[in-house]
Amino acid sequence: MSFDHPRRRFIGRIGQLFTAIAAAKWAPQITLAQSRQDTMFAYVGSFTSEDRGARGDGINVYRVDPVSGDWEHIQSVGDLVNPSFLARDRSGRFLYSAHADMDYATAFAIEPTSGHLTLLNRQGTGGTNGVHLAVDASNSFLVVSNYASGSMAVLPLNEDGSLAPLSDLVTLSGSPGPHPTEQQSSHPHHNPFDPQGGFFIVPDKGLDAVFVFRLDPENGTLIPADVPSVATQAGAAPRHADFHPTLPHAYVINELDSTMAVYEYDTTTGALEQIQLLSTLPDGFTARNTTAEVWVHPSGRFLYGSNRGHNSIVGYAIDQSSGRLEPIGWTPTGGQTPRYFGLDPSGSRLYACNQNDHNIVTFMVDQATGTLTPRATMSPSECSRRC
DSSP: BBBBOOGTTTTTTTEEEEEEOOSSSSSOOOEEEETTTEEEEEEEOOOOOOOGGOOOSEEEEEOOOTTTTTTEEEEESSOOOOOEEEEOOOOEEEEEEEESSSSEEEEEEEOOOOEEEEEEEEEESSSEEEEEEETTTSSSSEEETTTTTEEEEEEETTTOOOOOOOOOOEEOOOOSOOOTTSSOOOOOOOBBTTTTSSSSEEETTTEEEEEEEEEETTTEEEEEEEEEEEEETTOOOOOEEEEOOSSEEEEEEEETTTTTEEEEEETTOOOOEEEEEEEEEEOOSSSSSSEEEEETTTTSSEEEOOOOOTTTEEEEEEEEEEEEEEEEEEOOOOOOOOEEEEETTTTSSEEEEETTTEEEEEEEEEETTTTTTEEEEHHHHHHHHHO
């Protein structure tokens, strides 16, 4: 699922973009794109393969009323295998998809008035199980995290938006974490660019490390930062990250130990230094839990993370001088296993995708306190009726 959002720095002439990660068997990931002030489109990816117990049918496109928040289904793009994470380019003219369990990425053209997608091409990523992708600041390259094969791929973007063959492929190396099944090898899970576009970071779930790279815009090669990586706690399994829009801080959610890490971030060197570590769970909760997504509110005042097990969104207030966090509270997501959630461009709505209940729940965000209030739920049956 992906939305148009300035905080992810996918800023183009026809709008701004928010992107995210695979979320639900029906609707894992949303990208929302705003082509005019009164028109916004949501692009919803899904798992489709039977071995994942999936119910999805590809990518579905919705027109979103920016005032009421109501969704109207306008297109289904089928014949796709697990289009689990979506990202727009910085011009807002093209959409790209990673494909869970597969070894390629796909490019689509976006018709600016209708929001409809047209398939452009498919290109190999040099690895398997792509879980995240992002376009660089020059709008010339797509970076993809290959989860299963532990590598980072770079695909040049042609002028027509199609994908060219690989310009670089880097295998991540290090010592696996202690978990016997989840950390047997490198598993890069996310590769967001910083607000300045100079570096991107890669939380590696398998190696208990956060890598830092910059991309050479001349030839599309990856260059490790002066300090190539920073270690997390053993068994933490860093999964996703987000940057503060103005402060020099990054926030990394750790999947297996259910923690949120705060890092000081040097924008000139890419260096990371952990300064705070908090639980994503309330006191007294002892059942099994893993985390998934993390988002900084566009205002920079709040941070959110998702708990799978506790089935909640945890909210934190961000200190505007230190970047440190103070818990706001925990909001049930209205379903089980919130694999993905994201904020709309204004930061007024949060969309939680509950994987095991196959629904998307809309929450209103209190702009003063950061608290969440449920507003509406969309299920697969509703989608079918709208189709």
